[in-house]
Amino acid sequence: MPTIQYLLDELAHRLQRSATVDTPRGHLVASSRHYGDEDAPRIGVLLNRDLDERVAEYLYSFKIRSTEEKILIPARPELELKARCCYPLRRGHRLLGFLWLIDGDAPDDVVMPYVRQIAEALGEEAEAADDEARRLNELGQRLLRGGDEAEQAAHELREHGFASEGASVCLVAVVRPDQQRSVGLPALSTSAAVQEWRRPGREALEAVQRDVQVLLCGVRAGTDDGVQGMSSRLADELAGSRARIGVSEAGDVEDSRALLRQALLSACASQVFDHLPAAAAWADLYPERLLVETAATLPDGAQPPASMSPLFAPANAALLETVEAYLDHGGDRTATSEALFIHRSTLYYRLSQVQKLIGVDPTDGRSRLGLHLAVKLRRVLHSDVIAFLRNEEMLRR
Template sequence: MEIQQLVDELAERLQHSVAVDDPHGHLIASSKHFGDEDAPRVNVVLSRDLDPRVAKYLFSFGIRSATEKVVIPGKDDLGLKARCCYPLRHRRQLLGFIWLIGDHGTDEVIRPYAERIAETLGQQYAASHANADRLAELGRQLLSRTDAGRHAADGLRAEGFAADGSAVYLIAVAQPAGRSRPPSFPELLSTGPVQEWVHTGRSAIEVDLDAAAVLICAPGDGPETGFDRLLPRLADRLAQGDVRVGISAPGSLGDVQELLRQALLSAGAGHLFTDLGAVNQWDEMFTERLLLEMALAPSVDTTPPRHMAALFDASNETLLNTAETYLDHGGDRSATADALYIHRSTLYYRLSQIQKLTGLSLADGHGRLSLHLAIKLHRIAGSDIGRLVQTDEDHG
């Protein structure tokens, strides 16, 4: 019997509303209301997601490790009525919760339904993970440059992934060289935005590369795909860390090697360019995209011209950083001094030294553009961003 049918049947017997969530608080099924609902329950039904403050309060009662019913007191400042929670476990694995507002003392009625719902969730979990494993293997083949990779797109379409020819996106997570491996998407977002994608295993496939974790996403068409919700929530989640996420332009499964390159470079750009955020889309970047393509093109010489060479000597790193900060702030001396935590007179002295070393007037637009380009290309050439693309080329 389907979970929704079981939830509706239990609600009718109890004459109280019933909801079933997954282990992260995302709504799986909800009965009709019987007048006992509160604001958080209504919000969950509308958004299919728990308010983070409510989730934190509910999870603080140890419901994720519980094996028996847990009664949770109400909390007025959250608009939360007292409720009880029945963990749903199949072969000891937590697959969700049954929620009832109030404590009705009807365990003998509820427990058989809890067991049947847990059994159904267990069957769905096993089926979805078997399917996810098949898709993951095809995804690994797709991102490789082997013969198998060239046939993987057809295999994915046969499995129903982007079968209608809809656009796919690649999302890559990367960290600077020398750091620990980037977290996988489940580790990074186990309670958050990526759940819109991975709950079925069909709308996103995760592939781990040497230097990045990658999601192949097929959002489809329409406003309910979750893609518009995923990106800002990713940015918010990553804002305080050193992980960066890059997102390719839309393309087809046949274009996946180029999409992978775009996603990896977009992630790497977040480490290189301080004005970018934690999440960057290839087709939303312009200057950075041009600089990356220029710096990584094998036929392009990014060596600074001779008259600028002294500025790029290791002994002049402070002056180089000052020039870059000044140019990044559009020549605003006050903002530059603040950003560098130096007095304006110190900045004026450094700027005069930069002009002497380079022979450029920082009041001249062409000179400023030349110097800015030289600095950015130097930063890219000296970075490890090429490692990400090389990982792509060598994968498989």
């Protein structure tokens, strides 16, 4: 079959008009030579490989992703956009991209045979890419399982070009510790955030380990990885699922299992501590992930002393909230009062009540450290993540 570029050039020559093929998300696939009909957005796509956001919003407003018929799109002078014709490129029900012609309509008997051939070529490329993705995802599964096969999996991934020489990997873990299962979550590879993140120098493999969905993000040296931004957008997409996302540091592909442990602990910390974002990065939350990891391995003798137990009784919830806020604000009474919307005299009274109740002075440095640890560890131990932490074998060193 002729290549997409050959077909596009032949069509453009017959029409004496420039033509382009884009992906469903507006990334440039191929472009013909120009015939003097180009506009600013077309030149921008050629230079940047992507559509300007304002132009994309305008074009997609014509429902081009859902139609099977060509659509005529009016000019938009404020965007320096000429009128153009959009031909959806489909194979079966799968949208593979768009063929664009500037300056209105063209004869269907000329254009449609090329539309069908380009769509067929894109479909064959997509099938080959799907097969390759499945192979790479299987290698990613083996890599994360560890053991003897992990080293061979890392070697084969590098041979396939994933995280090759000079590249690093960063792991993103999506978990729902409250339900201990990821059933019902969409495939991460179909996420808009992930698809927009992928570009030359950025690759992603998807793996499922037990009840955890994992992205192995490979980034070539010298490129901006953008993984944290992508993870935040992914968290927005999954907001209704109560999923939490953890992001590891960057490392070598051979270290992927250790990086997965970082991502899992980060996701669990995000689940426990409300002040953390839904997509939490290992590098940004040292105390929280340390508390989460510690709580999962605490022997019985390391539990807070019995003398502190009255503070955790339901009847003393206001005192617990007050002392936790006071400790979180580093003993700043003004900031604590403002955060709790209480008068400073009320704060002084409650802190004195805490001291009477458990015999610990929240204003004393050493006592404050012990009390803060007790409050935070208890929060983890009484959260939904503790069973997940203790059962998840990937968290064991």
